Amino acid sequence: MLKWLLLFVGAGLLYFWLKGKKQAKFNQKQSANTKANKAQTPTEPEVMVQCQCCKVHLPKPDAIVYDNRFYCSKEHLNTFDQQGWIGAADWRMSPNQDARPENINPDLFVIHHISLPPGEFRSRKSSQHIIDFFQNRLDASAHPYFAEIADQKVSSHFLITRAGELIQFVSTRDRAWHAGASSFMGRERCNDFSIGVELEGDGDSPFEEAQYRALTRLVQNLQQSYPNLQFAGHSDIAPERKTDPGKYFDWEKFQKETGISPEKIPYGLISR
Structure with a gap:
């Protein structure tokens, strides 16, 4: 009886030894295949x-x-690059620009307002109309007023929409066509030495908090590249033609939030 029991146990041990050896050989083969597949898969x-x-x-x-x-x-x-473009803006280049006079760097910042059509700036379409206008793509048939201005060639360096979005059309190193016939403290042709920003709106409504915040960020970033900037409204440099940014633009708020010295706002902090 003992003899048969030992024989049975021995047979079982042999079976499990052979099975383990076969499993080890299978695992080794699988590992080799996996490594081969990895070697054949190109690394992107x-x-x-x-x-x-x-x-x-x-x-x-x-x-x-x-x-x-x-x-x-x-x-x-949030820095202006060497070409005069700020990263934190949507770039929509305008063809209405040219080079500044030689050796002239901007030292004036002019604030405007704009609404297309007039008074309809609360519509989201207004922002796109302004972009189209500065890119000479305004559809003259879309509104009676557009037919009057479609042939004008104008631009600004920046637009700040009602939602506070910043759009750049012209490098600060180049001349945008925003000021027209103008004079600042006895200096004619303000386009030559100025940077222009358009605030979406009109002269009959307050501007949005988001616009003041965007304007503050823009001015603070600009001053890193142009520390000698002075500030004026379009009505200050073309008083017989223009009224923007208008009586609802809060110059005191602008000065306080930007930290600009009042001396750099030569026309004063009174809304006008």
Whole structure:
């Protein structure tokens, strides 16, 4: 009896030894196949992009994306690059621009207002009409007023919409066609030495808090590149023709929020 029991146990041990050996061989083969498959699968190269401001290259997942452009940091997103464009704006280049006179850097910031059609700035379509106007794409048949202005060639460096969106049309290094016949403290042709911003609105309504916030950020960023800027309204430099930004633009609020010295607002802080 003992003899048969030992024989049975021995047979069982042999069976499990052979089974384990076969499993180990199978696992080794599977591991080899997995390594071979990995070797055959090409590794996708890491996509690199370039910071619009400083031109450094960085992995795309690490970049800040704005308006289909890439930035390496929030600081560079809010900095004017060497070409005079700020990252934190939608870029919609206007053909209505040209070079500034030689050796002239801007030292004046002019505030305007605009609504297309007049008084209808509360419509989201107004912002697009302004963009179309500055890009010479305004549909003259879309509104009777548009037929009167469709052939005009004008632009501004910036537009701030009612929602506080910042749009840039012209590099600050170049001359936008926003001031027209104008004079600032005895200096004619203000387009030559100024930067213009249009606030979406009219002279009969207050501007939005979002617009003041966007304007403050813009001015503070501009002053890093142009520390000698002075500030005026369109009505200050063309008083016989223009009334913008109008009596509802709060100059005291503007001065307080931007931290600009009152001396840099030579026409005063009284709304006009």
